[in-house]
Amino acid sequence: xxxxxxFKVAVxxxxxxxxxxLLTCLGIIVGIAAVISVLAIGKGASTMMLNEISSMGNNLMxxxxxxxxxxxxxxxMGAGQTMTADDAEAIKEELGYxxxxxxxxxxxxxxxxxxxxxxxxxxxxxxSDMPEVRNWQIGEGRFFSEEEERGYVRVCVIGTTVQKNLxxxxxxxxxxxxRIGAMPFKVVGVLASKGANGWGQDQDDTVMxxxxxxxxxxxxxxxxxxxxxxxxxxxxxxxEEATREISALLRQRHKLPDYQDxxxxxRDTKEIMATMGSVSSLMTILLTxxxxxxxxxxxxxxxxxMLVSVTERIKEIGLRMAxxxxxxxxxxxxxxxxxxxxxxxxxxxxxxxxxxxxxxxEVNNWxxxxxxxxxxxxxxxxxxxxxxxGFYPAYRASKLNPIDCLRYE
Amino acid sequence: xxxxxEIRDLxxxxxxxxxxxxxxxxxxxxxxxxxxxxxxxxxxxxKSTMLNILGxxxxxSSGSYRLDGxxxxxxxxxxxxxxxxxxxxxxFQNFNLLPRTSAIEQVELPDLYMxxxxxxxxxxxxxxxxxxxGLEGRGTHKPSELSGGQQQRVAIARALMNEPPVLFAxxxxxxxxxxxSIEIMNLFTELSNEGITIVMVTxxxxxxxxxxxxxxxxxxxxxxxxKADGGVRKTTEQVSHLVKEALA
Numbered sequence: 001x002x003x004x005x006x007f008k009v010a011v012x013x014x015x016x017x018x019x020x021x022l023l024t025c026l027g028i029i030v031g032i033a034a035v036i037s038v039l040a041i042g043k044g045a046s047t048m049m050l051n052e053i054s055s056m057g058n059n060l061m062x063x064x065x066x067x068x069x070x071x072x073x074x075x076x077m078g079a080g081q082t083m084t085a086d087d088a089e090a091i092k093e094e095l096g097y098x099x100x101x102x103x104x105x106x107x108x109x110x111x112x113x114x115x116x117x118x119x120x121x122x123x124x125x126x127x128s129d130m131p132e133v134r135n136w137q138i139g140e141g142r143f144f145s146e147e148e149e150r151g152y153v154r155v156c157v158i159g160t161t162v163q164k165n166l167x168x169x170x171x172x173x174x175x176x177x178x179r180i181g182a183m184p185f186k187v188v189g190v191l192a193s194k195g196a197n198g199w200g201q202d203q204d205d206t207v208m209x210x211x212x213x214x215x216x217x218x219x220x221x222x223x224x225x226x227x228x229x230x231x232x233x234x235x236x237x238x239x240e241e242a243t244r245e246i247s248a249l250l251r252q253r254h255k256l257p258d259y260q261d262x263x264x265x266x267r268d269t270k271e272i273m274a275t276m277g278s279v280s281s282l283m284t285i286l287l288t289x290x291x292x293x294x295x296x297x298x299x300x301x302x303x304x305x306m307l308v309s310v311t312e313r314i315k316e317i318g319l320r321m322a323x324x325x326x327x328x329x330x331x332x333x334x335x336x337x338x339x340x341x342x343x344x345x346x347x348x349x350x351x352x353x354x355x356x357x358x359x360x361x362e363v364n365n366w367x368x369x370x371x372x373x374x375x376x377x378x379x380x381x382x383x384x385x386x387x388x389x390g391f392y393p394a395y396r397a398s399k400l401n402p403i404d405c406l407r408y409e
Numbered sequence: 410x411x412x413x414x415e416i417r418d419l420x421x422x423x424x425x426x427x428x429x430x431x432x433x434x435x436x437x438x439x440x441x442x443x444x445x446x447x448x449x450x451x452x453x454x455x456k457s458t459m460l461n462i463l464g465x466x467x468x469x470s471s472g473s474y475r476l477d478g479x480x481x482x483x484x485x486x487x488x489x490x491x492x493x494x495x496x497x498x499x500x501f502q503n504f505n506l507l508p509r510t511s512a513i514e515q516v517e518l519p520d521l522y523m524x525x526x527x528x529x530x531x532x533x534x535x536x537x538x539x540x541x542x543g544l545e546g547r548g549t550h551k552p553s554e555l556s557g558g559q560q561q562r563v564a565i566a567r568a569l570m571n572e573p574p575v576l577f578a579x580x581x582x583x584x585x586x587x588x589x590s591i592e593i594m595n596l597f598t599e600l601s602n603e604g605i606t607i608v609m610v611t612x613x614x615x616x617x618x619x620x621x622x623x624x625x626x627x628x629x630x631x632x633x634x635x636k637a638d639g640g641v642r643k644t645t646e647q648v649s650h651l652v653k654e655a656l657a
Contacts, residue, residue, distance in 0.1 A: 005521050016509045319505050322466055324494020324522040326487045403466040
């Protein structure tokens, strides 16, 4: 008897009992679909949470000029004038392999005036790559360009809180002019709302303009000095090396002798990263538990339907042996049956899981992350359960005399 | 001259409980080609056990069984399966058809395991056999759509698929009404006349009367074997008398 014949016998046996085949498949389908969709949604949610946490910046490091040491009077953090935009450019140029972006920032508190409305907030002079560095999304319009930055152009981007306070609800702020202090600035974009940060500070209460313009026009500074730098590293793994190199470079540029302390201070987001790590591992444990329960339920379903049909199957095996099927043929038939059912059920389960995950994500507006490993593991588990419980009665029966199978109750 | 079936001192002992049950207690018989044998006896006499062992569905505890000149008592399970497939046909009391399977597929099954024919030849032979047992045009019917008598005919057609020299029947009319029983027995008689060896277990005298040789068993032993009578059919009364004599 050829393999083709055994295959034919197996397929005929499946088609003969469509209900049982369907119920077996259903167990596999439900198990796999549940795992895939739950994991996809869970991973999506987890990614969303992590994104939210990391929205304060990607691989971010901040460098502030230290307090002014001249004399005994010490001003606050960032008040020193020892750090300039040239330092930022030097870091970008010489340490390009470590840093992705270097964004100098100049901050002033200023009065914003438009027609009969006015508002006071912090005006940040930043570079054009600020959206990438601090994960700012543009809600409307655009961010200012590098050309505008280099050309000291008076343009600005406003946060939604500022928009609310300076414009009517139905007004489009894009293209309008507001006054910052005494100087007119053209609004080119509105930042997408970020809400309050972890410390309750309203991140939308801000105006961003090119640091060049802010420095010259608002601070009236002649030295291109800056209040801080946001540095985005290529990878958080390089944090220590980057800290060392940036520090060395700044010391060299500021001509600090060895005995003198740094005239700048560096901060990083290591703590935030640690929080992210613990949230992510907690989510992984939770999702693994849910997936394991789903698989268990699916597996019990498969086991039940397989065990319920054992009596009928053992009688069938007895008859087939009486008609001349060898034990090998019987086992082959049952393995093929189990493989076919598992494969078909598994494929349907994977498709259904992906469809369900996308549908749920669509309805609730959740991100969906489908991992290949979850599909593979759940498929392997269901297939194993299906094969074991499909195969086990056949294995037991093939050890009996045909007459004992025929008489099995 | 060697016999088609030759058993010597065959024993089947079940070690159940304290007292072992001797289902077969040293049976020796010969059956020649073309014989139509009825094995009779009350329930528990060992007649079904003997048929199952003759049909290689069960293995004896001890003794010798030669089929067609070959010793089969100590064969592997695979070899026994091949012997059943090529040399033996079975008809059971409860038909033992595969549920939800068309008659034509039931009949084709033994050749699927043998792989002797192409699928076209196999289908042709299955249709021929269904016609032979009087079920022309019913090939697509499933067991649930057939009467008991028709189901047993499907089983007979299936048993004939691989042209076995021997046909074993275990109470083939046990689940059938009188009319169907007569039809089935007439079919057996025709097959016997064509030269197929038939060994049938029954406890009904009128069914046994269709056979040409009668073996009556009790407590795992052969009580009467009328082989010496020369293979002539007996009337139901003669069979009843034979049984009564044997069990007296």
